Amino acid sequence: MSVSDTREKQTLGFQAETKQLLHLMVHSLYSNKEIFLRELISNASDAADKLRFVALSNPELYENDSDLKVWIEFNSEARTLTIRDNGIGMTRDEVIKNLGTIARSGTAEFIKTLTGDTAKDSKLIGQFGVGFYSAFIVADKIVVRTRKAGVPVDQGVMWSSNGEGEFDVETITKEQRGTDVELHLKEEDKDFLNDWRLRNIISKYSDHITLPVMMDKIKTVGHDEEVTETEVTVVPEQEAVNRATALWTLPKQDISDEQYIELYKHLAHDFEAPLIWVHNKVEGKLEYISLLYIPARAPFDLWTPGKQHGLKLYVQRVFIMDDSEQFLPHYLRFVRGIIDSNDLPLNISREILQSNKVIDSMRNAIIKRVLSMLEDLAQDEEKYKKFWQQFGQVMKEGPAEDFANQQQIAKLLRFASTHSDTTEQNVTLDAYISRMPAGQDKIYYMAADTFNTAKNSPHLEIFRKKNIEVLLLSDRVDEWLMSHLSEYNDKKFQSVAKGGLELGTLDDKEEVSHQEQVAEEFKPFVEKVKNVLGDKVKEVRITRRLTTSPACIVSGEHDMTPQMERLMQAAGQQVPHSKPILELNPDHVIVKKLRDEPEPTRFEDWAHILLDQALLSEGGQLEDPAAFVNRFNKMLLELVQ
Numbered sequence: 001m002s003v004s005d006t007r008e009k010q011t012l013g014f015q016a017e018t019k020q021l022l023h024l025m026v027h028s029l030y031s032n033k034e035i036f037l038r039e040l041i042s043n044a045s046d047a048a049d050k051l052r053f054v055a056l057s058n059p060e061l062y063e064n065d066s067d068l069k070v071w072i073e074f075n076s077e078a079r080t081l082t083i084r085d086n087g088i089g090m091t092r093d094e095v096i097k098n099l100g101t102i103a104r105s106g107t108a109e110f111i112k113t114l115t116g117d118t119a120k121d122s123k124l125i126g127q128f129g130v131g132f133y134s135a136f137i138v139a140d141k142i143v144v145r146t147r148k149a150g151v152p153v154d155q156g157v158m159w160s161s162n163g164e165g166e167f168d169v170e171t172i173t174k175e176q177r178g179t180d181v182e183l184h185l186k187e188e189d190k191d192f193l194n195d196w197r198l199r200n201i202i203s204k205y206s207d208h209i210t211l212p213v214m215m216d217k218i219k220t221v222g223h224d225e226e227v228t229e230t231e232v233t234v235v236p237e238q239e240a241v242n243r244a245t246a247l248w249t250l251p252k253q254d255i256s257d258e259q260y261i262e263l264y265k266h267l268a269h270d271f272e273a274p275l276i277w278v279h280n281k282v283e284g285k286l287e288y289i290s291l292l293y294i295p296a297r298a299p300f301d302l303w304t305p306g307k308q309h310g311l312k313l314y315v316q317r318v319f320i321m322d323d324s325e326q327f328l329p330h331y332l333r334f335v336r337g338i339i340d341s342n343d344l345p346l347n348i349s350r351e352i353l354q355s356n357k358v359i360d361s362m363r364n365a366i367i368k369r370v371l372s373m374l375e376d377l378a379q380d381e382e383k384y385k386k387f388w389q390q391f392g393q394v395m396k397e398g399p400a401e402d403f404a405n406q407q408q409i410a411k412l413l414r415f416a417s418t419h420s421d422t423t424e425q426n427v428t429l430d431a432y433i434s435r436m437p438a439g440q441d442k443i444y445y446m447a448a449d450t451f452n453t454a455k456n457s458p459h460l461e462i463f464r465k466k467n468i469e470v471l472l473l474s475d476r477v478d479e480w481l482m483s484h485l486s487e488y489n490d491k492k493f494q495s496v497a498k499g500g501l502e503l504g505t506l507d508d509k510e511e512v513s514h515q516e517q518v519a520e521e522f523k524p525f526v527e528k529v530k531n532v533l534g535d536k537v538k539e540v541r542i543t544r545r546l547t548t549s550p551a552c553i554v555s556g557e558h559d560m561t562p563q564m565e566r567l568m569q570a571a572g573q574q575v576p577h578s579k580p581i582l583e584l585n586p587d588h589v590i591v592k593k594l595r596d597e598p599e600p601t602r603f604e605d606w607a608h609i610l611l612d613q614a615l616l617s618e619g620g621q622l623e624d625p626a627a628f629v630n631r632f633n634k635m636l637l638e639l640v641q
Helices: 016-029 033-057 092-100 108-114 118-128 131-135 187-192 195-205 257-268 355-375 383-395 403-412 429-434 451-455 458-465 478-482 509-521 521-538 562-570 591-594 601-619 626-641
Strands: 010-013 072-075 080-085 139-147 154-160 165-174 177-185 213-220 232-240 277-284 288-294 311-315 318-324 336-341 442-447 469-474 489-497 541-542 551-552 581-584
Touching: 033 072, 033 080, 033 131, 033 177, 033 195, 033 318, 072 195, 080 601, 092 139, 092 154, 092 165, 131 139, 131 442, 177 187, 177 469, 187 195, 195 213, 195 257, 195 469, 232 626, 257 277, 257 288, 257 336, 277 355, 288 355, 336 355, 355 403, 429 442, 442 458, 451 469, 458 551, 469 478, 478 562, 509 521, 509 541, 521 541, 521 581, 521 591, 521 601, 551 601, 581 601, 591 601, 601 626
Parallel strands: 072 213, 311 336, 442 469, 442 489, 541 581
Antiparallel strands: 010 165, 072 080, 080 177, 139 154, 139 177, 154 165, 213 232, 277 288, 288 336, 311 318, 551 581
């Protein structure tokens, strides 16, 4: 409903997800109440940044007041605390949208991830970023008065709610543009109505805010005596209680770790400290400052399609835009931070950013900076393990997306392998290569839909026998990764489930010679099986890659694997079906029995059972499961009769 539709008071209901999240948030964040002030001051700072940006092309929006600030005021008798700004403000529609709903894709899915465990949920909710709603931790009623810059004074808006089920909205007259957030504090939280405590919180959480945070000056009585609350008198003069400088413009040695961390929390709306950060000033052909952070936890919307992720862009200390994705490729979308350039025009747009040589140069340098930061992080195994658990699958998108840095990205990848046979992805490609036996010239891997399918694949039998390590790949992105990552450190990747088995100098010449002889002996039998299976298979052949299993299926050297086919189909792609190659173990008792089977129907049933079993062992789906069950049951009945 627009302002022109009504000036009357409306009572509206919260969005269902908002209502649920409010309840969870108030209870989960109860032990860290003071963060509400950081969140509200952060919102005020963002509102000022947005006004500065739009006023570049429309200075009238300043309304003859370009001195942007945040004011903190409290009234002990009324038990109210007010955070006021003269930023961009909101219209009635924006108030309803921004304060009545949490307008984010995936909110409902996010709520489903909450466990009911207060400690765990507090981290999850903090990672979601609750912003304005955190005020309900300490307030039983909130009143917001706001007016959008450039809008007539009689079209201000008042929003109020007790945070339970509904909120009221009405049009008011508001002389000053911007937003006032008035908190009616709960009885148990009236200790926030204390000048010293508020200053301490602002100093702790908001020192990095580039906007001055103003409070009334205090005048103390006494000299050497300890100052108490009764000895404090307020005078009608104000002062900034934060540094109000762009923290990233200061020399690194002048910035404490605590200040870096609080700036990150402001930028990312995260409650946890980052894993690592790097602060860099570039001078010369290009002049810019970058401050880049790696979060400790993946944001809830990391996988949301179409969601913009990027860096906060400033030009000559003037905020330009959030989520500027042009500086980083998609696989580094988890990186948070600031870019402050002296070379870009103040009126730059997202469209110009997409075709700008300065941006291209900065992008290449920033990518290198992030990858180097991750290499530094990898020196700490525990921290990198935490990073990989959160962002490993995103990093695996890198080799396909960023060919120029493919080898550096590959060095950062982690895998499970037969070296430990555990699901933990802690094997580096360098470590794999260091364990290669003399004569091994390939990096072998087994890709499957699940870890257990990969770990128990019959394709690994010969590799386990010869003590050759194989990477075990079971993430959805792994097939995509291996279709683009062909080699590392001059060693080619080879799927153990594709093509013929070639172990080079690791092969035993006598074994190879024996297999060729056996293949010749089994030739009529192989042709008979192929005739029975018909167009269900591309080829049937004798194998030496199996030691305990009777059969397995193999993809052609240049064919798409069954896992890749399923992945593409799940993404809505129409892909041609590649027929499998069936390989039979000539030393297995079932294969020997089948070769000597004289009865045509029984021979046909066993041939189909071997193919279906091989398909199932690779995680595949049978075209006719009922036929497989009927054949198998018939064989079982013959055995028990």
